[in-house]
Amino acid sequence: MGNSRRDTAIGHLDADCFYVSAERVRDPFLCGKPVGVLGNQGACVIAKSYEMKAAGVKTGMPIWEAMKLCPGGIYIKRDFRWYEVLSRRMLEVMRTCSPRVEYYSIDEFFFQAVPQSPGMSLQDSALAIRDRVAQEVGVPATIGIARSRTLAKLISDSAKPFGALAVLDPEAEASLLAERPVSEITGISGQREKRLLPWGIRTCLDLARADRRLVRSLLTSSGETLWWELNGEPAQPIRANRPLHKAISRGGSFGETAVDPAVLYAWLVRNIERLIEELHYHETLVGRLSVWVGYNDGRSGIGQTTLAVPTDRFDQLVEAARSCLRTAWIPRAAAQRMHLIAENLHKREPRPLGLFESATEHNRAEAVAKVKRQVNDRIGRFALRSAATLPLKSIYKDTSNGYDICDIRGKTCF
Amino acid sequence: MCLGISLARTELPLELIARHGLDRCAHARGGEKEIQFLFRDRDPRLPVWQDGQLQIMRWGNSHGQSRLLPRTGWTWQETIDSGGWKNLDAVPVDIPASLGFERGVWYRIRQGIRGLLVLDEQNSHVVYMICEPSTHYYRVMTRSDRMPMLIDEQI
Structure with a gap:
């Protein structure tokens, strides 16, 4: 990691199975047990613990399928008022860790990654932020730090659960991208993924190495933005304030x-x-x-x-x-x-x-x-x-x- | 309707576990032992708080042990309110529970369930679980029209 890159590093925090973790903060009885949080008036699993995930339960699965796969699972009613309390506590902590934070979703934040103390490496800073969130909010989270948002998110996804990883070296980035299917990039799935297949683009690295003009012709300008991001050029800013709604x-x-x-x-x-x-x-x-x-x-x-x-x-x-x-x-x-x-x-x-x-x-x-x-x-x-x-x-x-x-x-x- | 409950083993006095052979009903979930009380058990029982003490009592009258009591394990709150149990000197009790069980679904209970305690003609204690019409959420989750009356909680 070169020092010149330190100012441009972007971090991504993703709380681990957030709704379940939030329930465990106020109810330790649930710790270590297979837990599913129900949405859709009690019809579907909208979040599951790693124990329940190991049994094959997926997010969005109807409860009647989930209970067959995980007969010992415990089901909880979702409580967004409580989840918001913890989400905003995480946001407060993040604002003390970074000069610029984007409140991306209830359990995800992008932030300008800076050393948490003079001379501290970004890898150690990722660990320090993760541990602070766990200590002050009680929610386990994973941190990824990289040269762009898209890379930071891919890195935090690969480091789950309760991981902290800073990857700023292009070679290390490339080996990580080679292991991830292109569909793991936010914004590429379904039809967009199918459009890439005939061109042999299957992994994130394939997309990063593809011709930029080809990517633009296949995925429009939003795809080109991702291409820049995958190549370590930040093209999506950290938005500290929510832009006006289009819908x-x-x-x-x-x-x-x-x-x-x-x-x-x-x-x-x-x-x-x-x-x-x-x-x-x-x-x-x-x-x-x-x-x-x-x-x-x-x-x-x-x-x-x-x-x-x-x-x-x-x-x-x-x-x-x-x-x-x-x-x-x-x-x-x-x-x-x-x-x-x-x-x-x-x-x-x-x-x-x-x-x-x-x-x-x-x-x-x-x-x-x-x-x-x-x-x-x-x-x-x-x-x-x-x-x-x-x-x-x-x-x-x-x-x-x-x-x-x-x-x-x-x-x-x- | 609630077809069973589960209570963390640590919530029950060891003496009570030994006296009633409750370890036969022990299961592990996430590395923690719990005692399950199911209505389908051959001898259905429930833990009950009575006079400040936790006791194990017979759950309902499913086998018709009593000719006096209804052959079920549940009663509607509405039946109690309309005086349906008046002649049996029934007293309200609390049934501690960590989890409830209904048609294959285990759901969290923070404190417990309201119950009704009566004596049969052999002077044995019999406890009934009090139920109420299901909320929309409970009905969708369990497909049951009846739900247990929870203590200071609504799901």
């Missing part, structure tokens, strides 16, 4: 299937109310809305609409989303999940009324929205909500449904 989405799995249109409509309205909260927080209006519905037989439907004027008004969004749902709905099919996607976002500022909008109607809607926000701020989230959500009484009764991973703000990724 905001709300939704997820129902846990159980829904055939009844009233239940489906209730989910739609619930997701609209969650979306409006987020729009209000970001002071943003929606220009285009999509409703996607997934069915348990593998089919899906999508409805899209462009709004006459950008809006965050409940009545207008419900009207628009209802027509989208009609398109996305497959009669008698059992729906399993729904996503509402708001795009073409506009900054919220005073605007002229639309051609068919009346000032009285607009002011009334704004006043109702304000009262709704005030009541919910004071009494609790969803205390005042649309009566259309009544079929989901049991969902609202469970307070853990009141806070999801997408409610954790400031992350640059999902």
Whole structure:
């Protein structure tokens, strides 16, 4: 490692099986046991301990398959409020370890890697950061330090669990890249991986050694960015602040299937109310809305609409989303999940009324929205909500449904 | 419905383990020993806190040992509230548990489960597990419409 490289080194911290580790912080009984954290209302394993992973359980697996593979597994309900507490504690620690930190996701951070004390090597610094996080937060994590973000992430992936590795020598990088399949690079999987195969690009090293123009023609400019990164040239900056959203989405799995249109409509309205909260927080209006519905037989439907004027008004969004749902709905099919996607976002500022909008109607809607926000701020989230959500009484009764991973703000990724 | 519970072996007094031969029900999970109490056992039993002491008692009346008591191991909270156990001088008790078991799924229990203790006609203690309608989450996780009434916890 040359000294000239020290200023440009980038670190990646990835908490090891974060949700399980977070549960173990407050419940040591779970330590050393096979543990799975359940999401999707209890239907799927969204995180598993290494003990459960060794039994063959994979993230996203339905609980009914997981319990066959790991009969002794212990299942826990996810609690994003608690996970956020620990995630922000990790962020605080990282900000004392580095002058620039990106809050990438609930359990991953990119950071400018600097020696943790004068003269300390970056390898020893990686170990020191890992140990500090473990000591101060109680969560085991793996640290990778490299010349670029993509390399740092690949290195931390290869050093898991509870590893700390700084690789800044190009030769050492090359031997590491040669061992990793190209699909391990974030942003390359599925179709993009297939596009590379005819050119003999199978490993990360194959991609790094490929002709840059070929990579650009196969994977567009985002692929070229990865090529630069794999060759040790940082092309993706560390973003200490979250850039503005291009789209905001709300939704997820129902846990159980829904055939009844009233239940489906209730989910739609619930997701609209969650979306409006987020729009209000970001002071943003929606220009285009999509409703996607997934069915348990593998089919899906999508409805899209462009709004006459950008809006965050409940009545207008419900009207628009209802027509989208009609398109996305497959009669008698059992729906399993729904996503509402708001795009073409506009900054919220005073605007002229639309051609068919009346000032009285607009002011009334704004006043109702304000009262709704005030009541919910004071009494609790969803205390005042649309009566259309009544079929989901049991969902609202469970307070853990009141806070999801997408409610954790400031992350640059999902 | 909860078809069984598990309790860390360290939570049970050694004397109690020896007296009731509980090591026959011992299993290891992640290197730690636990005692499992399952309703399908030939002689189903449960640990119960009574008068500040942990005791092992008969779980329900599955084999019809009593002609007086219902032939089950569970009772609805609603049945208790409506006076269904009034004539049997039933008393509420706590059943300590680290894990609950339902249709192949083990789930974490932080404290324990509410129970109801009665005497049969031979003056033997019999404990019933109290249950309530499943939450949406519990129903999806276990596919059961009944869930145990947990102590200071809702899942």
